[in-house]
Amino acid sequence: MPEPDLSRIDPATKFPRAIAAMQNPAFLKTPRYQEQQQRANREGAHPRLLEFTDKMVKRCAMLQIPVxxxxxxxxxxxxxxxxxxxxSNDSPDDGLWPHRFAAVDIIHCQYAWMDKIPHAWDVMGHIGKQVAISMGLKVVWGGDWSRFHDPAHWELAGWxxxxxSTFLRDVER
Incomplete structure (x- = not known):
């Protein structure tokens, strides 16, 4: 599927055009999409983070965006x-890194980090923040960071x- 040229878009239509560029309803029905959903190691993750992850994937699927x-x-x-x-900016030497139990990176199933789709990450940031609000969950989005911009990254605030230890069991510490 060729990537659309969205270099000259009207600012009033940037979100709808970004969404249209990310959409692929046919891919949502493929075995590959289902396989990708099981790719990441979930063992030991905070239950609220897993709930956020699943709801964000579902919300994107409702918009026909495969992530x-x-x-x-x-x-x-x-x-x-x-x-x-x-x-990552987090050395494992101190035992503190958010992907130990409190973070998720969510990417597009076909375009991964979506570098060639203008405003795609703005859309994803909006979706993720709305999902978190609907859950009453405080998250931090890596797309808001200025020093180390990481728009695929979501982490529980205050992790x-x-x-x-209240939910980690078999994860290497």
């Missing part, structure tokens, strides 16, 4: 690799003060 949770829980080794590669 999936790319990363939820990372082991210490996974986090070390992400840190070395520069895709550093949470006691993960």
């Amino acid at each position: 999936f949770p790319h990363c939820i829980v990372r082991t210490r080794e996974d986090q070390a690799s992400a840190y070395v590669r520069g895709v 550093k003060q949470m006691d993960p």
Whole structure:
């Protein structure tokens, strides 16, 4: 499927055009879409984060936008690799990284980080914030960060003060 050229769009139509560029209702019916939903390690994740993840995926599907949770829980080794590669600012050395139990990266099933679709992340940010509000959940969106812009990233607000031992079981610490 060729990526649409949205370089000259009217600001009044930027969200509808971004949504149209992200939509693929046929893909939502494929086995690949279903497989992608099971890709991320969920074991040990905070239950409210998992609920947020599932609701965001469903809300996007209602808009015919196929997305999936790319990363939820990372082991210490996974986090070390992400840190070395520069895709995370959190060293695993202190035992504190949000993908230990309190974060999710949600990306498009076909375009991944959607770099060529203007305003796609603005749409995703809006959707995620609306889902969180509907749940009464406080989240932090990486798309609002200025120092390390990460629009696929969502984390529970205040995760550093949470006691993960209340729901972490088999995740390597």
